[in-house]
Amino acid sequence: MSYSPRVETFRKLHEAGCFVMPNPWDFGSARWLRGQGFKALASTSAGFAFTQGRADQDVPRDAMLAHIAELVKAVPDLPVNADFENGYADTPDGVAANVKLCVATGVAGLSIEDATGRAEDPLYPFELAVERIRAARKAVDETGSGVLLTARAECFLTGHPEPLKEAVRRIEAYAAAGADVLYAPGPKTAEEIRAIVAAAGGRPVNVLVYGDYGLGVADIAAAGARRISIGGALARAAWAAFIEATRLIAEEGSFRGFAGNGPSAPLNPFFRDDLKARS
Template identity: 45%
Template sequence: MSRTDRHERFMALHGSGCFVMPNPWDAGSARMMAAMGAVALATSSAAHAFTLGRPDMGGVTRDEALAHAEDIVASTGLPVSGDFENGFGDTPEDVAETVRLAAEVGLSGCGIEDMAFGESVTAYDFELALEKIRAGVAAARSLGRPFVLTARADGVMNGVYDLSQGILRLQAFEAAGADCLYLPVPPGQAELAQILAAVKAPLNVLAVGPVQDMSLGTLTGLGVRRISLGSQMARLTHAAIRDAMAALQAGHFTPFKAAARGDEIDALLKGGRGDG
């Protein structure tokens, strides 16, 4: 799949049905996910930060995130979306530049949050958050090729505004031209249905919290178009490290019986390489 083809394919995936977009943290995990049937991938700011020994939320610079994303893009032939937090800046111009740079490294889209990072996480003022999305949409449209701009309302997940404010923001982002909308961690299925009824643009959901208790079929039936895992796959891997180390400290090696064989991993890495 050429780069142009994968950008077109990524945009088309949002047109109907529902797909799962896992989040690798390096070339190897990306290739394994591709070999196991992923149709698109996304970076994860948290998973990337973990590889650098840093915390999530503001732990990675834009240059680092772009270089990391470029490695993921090159590792497979799949379309990749970038998790670019608040656009790496507090102004609409910062978001526009981030979108242009994202396109240069071969990404097929990126997500922009409405959160400001400092000593604490707060939400941008409604109008500023909207202007940032408008700038991102304008930059995406100027590229001359498909680029899925995902607008995120993260305040419900972070406890800084309620669901009604989150829906108002999604509706404004949709009116501004965002290709995909994303309100992570709604309280439950009823609230997710409320979000879906309030907007028409494709909606991404994060497979954490209440969503983990819903099947792919249920989410598809509700009208969800895209499901991402965020840092969950990386956290699952870190849980395996934690549990294996706890076993070692206890004096036994039982967890290692579940380790994948080297030849199995080699085959997956080869099979997921694609033409990227």
């Protein structure tokens, strides 16, 4: 079957090796990452939420769809994977309907997570979680787009008492339910990554790197992962510098937070040349 060039490219990236798929949060950051030579990009729900003055998981569906469409437009020659949170619905039918809306933005892939966003019951019950992935799979297939479906097991990030054991159980089930890519954000050791890779049964695994915990790209690739994303880490790094600089101004009347700034180079020349190229 023939798919769009971006979907074909994205599918081929998952066939062998390991690639890094960083996460821009707006048009400019997407263009910059493209300029650094990355082969695919992914949205970050947290990074975008902060630009809207909202907490992560607090952005309405339609606003997120518009943002995802903007990222797709920003890099017309690169695949974009959508962080589509929990599909913006609890029921399998609701997930299916929203997945089709996400596919319509032009993404090459999208992820559906099993976190509810509710503190009292942070994970969907196992059987419901599996049904949600089955529904997402059917919805993608009905579009005929070939968009890659990533299923996320949020056991580590939601404080499950046995996160690796439960993640393995869910990853195995999500693979059987038809997910193209498996993803359990949170493991920080090669041993944990290998356990997730084994549970995926030969399907590609995405690893989240949101801090420096001693593993580089080569280490993660050696553990069997095909894809590395960094979630909101870049957005948080930018916000960390912003927060510290403004703290120094407010509390000390000091501008020491600007010490590492330098002039707008390389941003101004990059964006001038980039605008000419895309015009």
